[in-house]
Amino acid sequence: MLWFTMAGMAAFAALAAIWPVLRPSRPPADADPAASEAAFYKAQLDEIQRDVERGLLPQSEATSARAEAARRLISTGAESPKPASPSRNRLRLAVAALVAVGVPVIALPLYVYLGRPQLPDEPLASRAPASLASSDIEAAVAGVEAHLIAKPEDGKGWAVIAPVYMRLERYEDAARAYSEALRLLGEDGARRAAYGEALVAAAGGVVIDTAREAFAKALDEEPGQPQARFYLALAAEQDGRKADAIRDYEALVADAPPDAQWVEAVKARLASLKGESPPQAAPAASAAVPEAQKAMIESMVSRLANRLASSGGSVDEWARLIRAYTVLHEADKAKAALADARKALAPDPNAVASLDALAHDLGLGDAN
Template sequence: MVVLPVVALGLYGRLGQPDMPDAPLAPRQEAKLESQSIDQLVAKVEAHLAKNPEDGQGWDLIAPVYMRMGRASDAAQAFRNAIRIAGSTPKREVQLGEALMNLAGGVVTAEARASFEKAKADAGDAGVLARMYLALALSQDGKLAESAAAWKALLATSKGGERWRPIAEKELAAVEAKLGGAPAPANAPDAAAGPAQGAAAPPTATPGPTAGDVASAAAMAPADRQKMIEGMVQRLAERLDASGGSVEEWTRLIRALSVLGRTDEAKAAADKARAAMKNDEAGRGRIDALAKELGIAS
């Protein structure tokens, strides 16, 4: 039986059990939780929220549980509800942005970027995460020099022992490698300044982190990290096959497959992208240029 995450236990304890009105809350929790799975408990919370849709705290507490269950779409809507009802906080905005990135296969979408912009000034962990995602967005936009400057600006705030530092150092090294080792210009904006609003998100050379993984990726075993990346790429491929997407998303998928050594799949994705953009000459041109760069041109 799956143990319910602590955040959901808090919600369960707050709601209590209406059919046991006279029992003390703690013993009731202890007696009930042992015999219920996460799915059963989430179903109870969902029933409560169906009857009390303006319970902002309820949405706030169940949203991270949805993320742990792989229900990113439900999580995103729950975070939106929590923000609408209980108000915007840096933590909620970052969590919403992460859920939206998960849905987009790791792409920092315009809505996700807007959430990170709202959180970037926070002095705590939420602000750091927001700046990391905004730096990633710059790289996905193809603004490599600005991305490098953003990572450097963030690293300048580090005291040396933070869990996020190895991730930032790795991302900076990857960006500088693509720049050919050229230093980032001093006048490039840092992540706190953020990317241009509404900018598209072209691919990076490696897939971006999935929702919720940025803070823990450095501690992952190599096999786990590889599994995380491949899962993100697979989700993006499935979404593009099912409903199509922008040229930026197609190029990101093609590049990611190439980096993973899945050359035949990268070629197939390029063919699908060209077919999807039959009326977009500029888009097809970008796909052709990328295919040539990666050595997978037909």
């Protein structure tokens, strides 16, 4: 079918090219001197007739003038145009034949060479998301941002761009977008929980106080909301309230739908808390499970650690780093960060005391 289509297209292109060559053309009157002269004498005859009608020219003079003008008109030969010469017709036919044959002869090899018809088609639906250029995504985000600058009260716009910010690891922007969407569109349990998750991601995986408030409010709006329940269990784990964390994780697993993809990952975390061997778990697909975002958290923690190592920071920032390593089950790094924090904050007894309390809560050893 493809080749028939291509043949038809080639024939149409060739016809379009040779039609002007085959079509008989008639030059304009002003391009032929003989035609111009004939037009002049015809006009002269008409003028003679008008002069006679107006009484400006006697009949005897008019007759002789008509005869002279008619003679000259006949001599121009304008009444019988010459047919095209055989040589000219042959030239036109030769050009038409050359175009008709040359167009497909040249076009087909060019298509085979440049068009690569042997490649299979690639429907848009089957293309991998990675094939989308990052510049296209950035351009789309920039377009939405420009729209929101012009219309900051568009709650749906904020709701649309918030999860995109999360995928782009722009967590603070995501938190702000979710906050605006909640303000403009009203409370929604799932959106409030997503807002809390963005706050956790921006804090390097630590469930900070504002995130806890968001998850608690999400449960008020939607009791049983799994994302909020998970992060509150994680908060208990980070606080060193191991028994509470185990209880909350177990309740979350017990209430989970049979087809929930995040259950196995929660079971693995539960087993880790209990000191048991984790079950064989399928990869978690839920945004509520940190294992599914481990690379994201590690990236945030790495940036925080580098900044604290080079520029120092407050006791809260050091505590955030230590808790983040604990969340990632990297006890050695947590202990190293604790030692660095004690050294950096040694001149502040209150900060050191806060670090000692944190070490005790997280089970990182004694204060010294």
